[in-house]
Amino acid sequence: MSSPALGEFLRTRRARMQPAAVGLSEYGRRRIGGLRREDVAALAGMSVDYYTRLERGRGADFPDSVLDSVARALRMDAAERDHLYTLVRPSDPDHHYAPMVRxxxxxxxxxxxxxxxxxxxxxxxxxxxxxxxxxxxxxxxxxxxxxxxxxxxxxxxxxxxxxxxxxxxxxxxxxxxxxxxxxxxxxxxxxxxxxxxxxxxxxxxxxxxxxxxxxxxxxxxxxxxxxxxxxxxxxxxxxxxxxxxxxxxxxxxxxxxxxxxxxxxxxxxxxx
Structure with a gap:
């Protein structure tokens, strides 16, 4: 799996979030706005290297539990979560499932x-x-x-x-x-x-x-x-x-x- 769209999607989700909103300290110097990769990794309960592999599209076997943890850490709504699944597994049509109650x-x-x-x-x-x-x-x-x-x-x-x-x-x-x-x-x-x-x-x-x-x-x-x-x-x-x-x-x-x-x-x- 190699998906520039996946990396861009995750980066934009990180950039829109402020550390204080998820209980992280804003002290110290931050070179980027929003959350860093290590912030997301900590919130999702995984190593920075593992999250970086996902964001860079390296490896195709990320389990659902990992994707769900990242979606929660980045506070994705249902549509964003399903878009994440689609980007990671574009050949699986069932990951377009995003029910809307009328x-x-x-x-x-x-x-x-x-x-x-x-x-x-x-x-x-x-x-x-x-x-x-x-x-x-x-x-x-x-x-x-x-x-x-x-x-x-x-x-x-x-x-x-x-x-x-x-x-x-x-x-x-x-x-x-x-x-x-x-x-x-x-x-x-x-x-x-x-x-x-x-x-x-x-x-x-x-x-x-x-x-x-x-x-x-x-x-x-x-x-x-x-x-x-x-x-x-x-x-x-x-x-x-x-x-x-x-x-x-x-x-x-x-x-x-x-x-x-x-x-x-x-x-x-x-x-x-």
Whole structure:
């Protein structure tokens, strides 16, 4: 790989950022504006030599975890991150994946009075309503990937008292996405991460045969209001590839209904 466009792209991303904005000292003499290569390397958790190889286009096998770390260090948005992947792997069309949630879908989310959100290809939460944020702890600066939360977060086993069926549904969702997008290396990298870091999920993934359920029930032990019992519907959005609307429903006048009312009375986590 040798890509002048890649180097120019990363240099412009470095130049637009100020050290103080990412917690770096501005003391001392800097020959360039913005961040230096060693700044980005430190923020991304890698050696300066390794980052320099990426910026100079030397070597073709940079893993997704490295590219994601650089994207976070340079505070790239979704479109910039996918452009980075395209520059590094121009022959892989699946790295053009950059889902946009339509305004009409966001308006639909806001009209739903129970938890609801839109999932993307990698089980990332693309948009959500206020009560969904309260129930699942979703925020712009917090966790946004339900697969990583379910499989890797140490609190997931408490949040989901029936954790293993939830993990099995997670595996089924990811299997469906792999079948649809077999060349998506970010997707396979995510699965590798989940199976490597959680042996129980590795077993579930190895024996998983169930289909991705379009509806079902979900039990949650919420850290503030306690036990919540939901039914859910998962609907693929027509015309919006790789987006699934998930809506949780409750029985009227049930303990869960009352608990949601209690959550609504608290300070809003916020919606996106």
């Amino acid at each position: 305004p009409g879908t966001r308006a639909l989310l806001d009209s739903i009075t129970t938890p609801a959100f839109v999932l993307g290809r990698h089980m990332e939460v693309l948009a959500w309503n206020a009560v969904g944020a309260k129930v699942f702890g979703i925020s712009a600066g917090g966790h946004r990937n339900l697969a990583r939360f379910t499989v890797l977060d140490p609190d997931a086993g408490v949040f989901y008292p029936d954790w293993e069926p939830v993990a099995a549904e997670t595996a089924a969702y990811l299997r469906r996405q792999v079948a649809r997008c077999p060349r998506d290396r970010r997707l396979t990298s995510l699965i590798d991460e989940l199976t490597a870091e959680n042996p129980v999920f590795h077993r579930i993934w190895s024996i998983q045969t169930q289909d991705c359920a379009p509806h079902g029930n979900r039990l949650i032990q919420h850290p503030v209001v306690g036990r919540l019992e939901f039914a859910y519907e998962a609907l693929d959005l027509p015309g919006d590839q790789d987006q699934t609307l998930v809506v949780y429903t409750v029985q009227p006048e049930s303990p869960t209904h009352d608990a949601l009312e209690s959550l609504r009375d608290r300070e809003l986590v916020g919606a996106n």
